Amino acid sequence: xxxxxxxxxxxxxxxxxxxxxxxxxRRAFRTARDVKDSRVVQIRSLGTAGLxxxxxxxxxRAAAPPVLNESLAGxxxxxxxxxxxxxxxxxxxxPQSTAIxxxxxxxxxxxxxxxxxxPDFGPPPYGIPYVVISGDQPRVxxxxxxxxxxxxxxxxxxxxxxxxxxxxxxxxxIEGGIAGGGTSGDRHLLxxxxxxxxxxxxxxTRWNAAAGRWEAGSGAVFDLSRNDRRPDGWTSAxxxxxxxxxxxxxxxxxxxxxxxxxxxxxxxxxxxGYVWPASHRAGxxxxxxxxxxxxxxxASRDLSGFTPEVRRIFRAMQRYGLIVADNGSDxxxxxxxxxxxxxxxxxxxxxxLTADDFEVLQLGWRPASLSPPTNLRIIR
Numbered sequence: 001x002x003x004x005x006x007x008x009x010x011x012x013x014x015x016x017x018x019x020x021x022x023x024x025x026r027r028a029f030r031t032a033r034d035v036k037d038s039r040v041v042q043i044r045s046l047g048t049a050g051l052x053x054x055x056x057x058x059x060x061r062a063a064a065p066p067v068l069n070e071s072l073a074g075x076x077x078x079x080x081x082x083x084x085x086x087x088x089x090x091x092x093x094x095p096q097s098t099a100i101x102x103x104x105x106x107x108x109x110x111x112x113x114x115x116x117x118x119p120d121f122g123p124p125p126y127g128i129p130y131v132v133i134s135g136d137q138p139r140v141x142x143x144x145x146x147x148x149x150x151x152x153x154x155x156x157x158x159x160x161x162x163x164x165x166x167x168x169x170x171x172x173x174i175e176g177g178i179a180g181g182g183t184s185g186d187r188h189l190l191x192x193x194x195x196x197x198x199x200x201x202x203x204x205t206r207w208n209a210a211a212g213r214w215e216a217g218s219g220a221v222f223d224l225s226r227n228d229r230r231p232d233g234w235t236s237a238x239x240x241x242x243x244x245x246x247x248x249x250x251x252x253x254x255x256x257x258x259x260x261x262x263x264x265x266x267x268x269x270x271x272x273g274y275v276w277p278a279s280h281r282a283g284x285x286x287x288x289x290x291x292x293x294x295x296x297x298x299a300s301r302d303l304s305g306f307t308p309e310v311r312r313i314f315r316a317m318q319r320y321g322l323i324v325a326d327n328g329s330d331x332x333x334x335x336x337x338x339x340x341x342x343x344x345x346x347x348x349x350x351x352x353l354t355a356d357d358f359e360v361l362q363l364g365w366r367p368a369s370l371s372p373p374t375n376l377r378i379i380r
Contacts, residue, residue, distance in 0.1 A: 063136045066164040068172065069338050070132035071252040072192070077245070077262070082227050083277040084246040084262045088296055088361060089319045097360035103287040104268055104330050104355045117350040120267070120328075121249060121335030122343040125177030128188050129337040130245055135195030137162035140214060142202060147218035150234040150280075155221045161200050162191055163214055168207045172337060181206035188237055189216070190245050197224045201237035201244055230279040238265075240291035240325040241279030247323060249335030254309040260316035264335075266295065267328030275364035282327055289324050294361040296321040301357050310349040321361065331355055 078084055094100070106113035121127030139160030144151045154160045167173035167180070167189065174181045175188040183206060191200040204217030220236035222228065222243045230241040238244050247265030254260070270285035278292025289295075297317035306314065322333065333350065335341075 063138060063164075064134035066137070066166055066173075067132045068129055069251070069336055070194070072132070072250075073252050073256055075197075077224055078222075078243075079225070079227055080261075082246075083366070084243075084323070085320070086263075086367065087319055088263075088294060088321050088365075089299070091294070091296070091365050091367075092362045094360045094362045094365075096363070099287065100289050100293070100360045101355050101358060104289065106330070108287055115330045115355040117331045117333060117353040117355075118329065119249070119335060119341075119343070119346040119350045120332040121337060122341045122346065123339045124172045124337050126343075127335050127337035127341070128175045128190060128244065128248060129172055130190040130192060130248070131164065131167070131173055132192045132194050133162050133164060135193055137164060137193070139163075142219055143208075143213055143215045144218060145215050146204070147235050151216075151219045152221040155196070155198050155200075155223075158196075158198075161202065161214070161219065161221075162193060163189070168214075174205055175337070177337070180209075188244060190237075192224075192245070198222070199224050199243060199245055203237040229277060232279050235280040238325050239271075239280060239282035239327060240274060240323075242277065242292075242323065242325050244325070244334070247325060247334060249313055249333060251336060251338045251340050254313055256312075259319075260312055261320065262316065263294070263320040263323050264313075264317065264333050265325045266322035266334070267326045267332045268324055268330050269327065271324060271327055276366060277323075278325070289360065290363060291324055291326075293324045293363060294321045294365070295324070295358040296361055297353070297358055301353070306349050306352075307345060310345070314353070317358075322358070 102108065105115040139154065139158060139162045141159075142153075142161045142163070164173070169179055171177050171179045173179075173189070176182055176185040181187045181189070181204075186203060187205045189200075189202045189205040192198070193200070199222040200219070201222070202216035202219035204215075206215055207213075208215050216237075218235050218237055220230065220243070230236055235241050236243065242265075244265060246262055249264055268289055270288045271281070271283045271291050272285050272288040274281045274291035276292060278290070281291060297314060299318055301314075301318070303311045303314050325334075331354075
């Protein structure tokens, strides 16, 4: 540390340093050059530590604000070889397909039952929002109250979750639409670091005002440039142990100019174990599909009567399918919470499809060689 040798009663000397640090300091605080009479403001000699501290104040800037549902069109969410992005249009059908579809339809208790699709998304409070944050968003500790031994405390070398203050004080940052998350429902919080390309997800997220901390039932961090799978037996923010964001129907994709090239997340009222790519079970109901089961909309299903954006969604179901990822309502398809959705269009369109329009792929199937999809075409 530099020690001042000036006598206590000696007058302060004008600072004559031309260093970048002092220049930044002067500019930041509008010193000599901003004084109308051009008088030089004299700065007392400072130690090195003091100068560095002042320089830090001068250049300090707040994190860029978070953006709800920022368009990520053109960015690759997980590699093309990831299970969410596999073209399964030619995958084999499971021998139990008819029986599983019958169970999903409810015919195990009502022989004539039919189960129709439903878009589990729309304008707030419906659907799951996602928040895109900058790489300098401060990270905070997240306390896991249920599945801490199967949760990630943060990304490697980056402890904590980059939860913006807005999630605590403003609605629609957390599933359910309640500021701070509330106390009921799944309350998923999805955060995407656009610079590091990391996905942070948590379940049963809430701000505990009494304890002054963020809490969640479970949480997981995914590198969106890699194919890392959760360890067998581990959950994530989803019951199946999978990431949630890549399986959402997104407005920017549905109304985009290219085909949607990933599967969608679907729920059924119960499940029976798990198969690849899932890593976690949440029940053992006989006849039910396992977590990770894939359903494919039959190629023979005519889509010509639907609007362009709905056809684009349904074509993805034919080529990439649905992945069972949680227990919930049968054939509820997950999507983003977005004010731009029109449920007067979505609800009747989805309702026109039934579970019988789908087939279950060979359970646990994966291609021998994962490769990017080919022969894609744009259909309007």
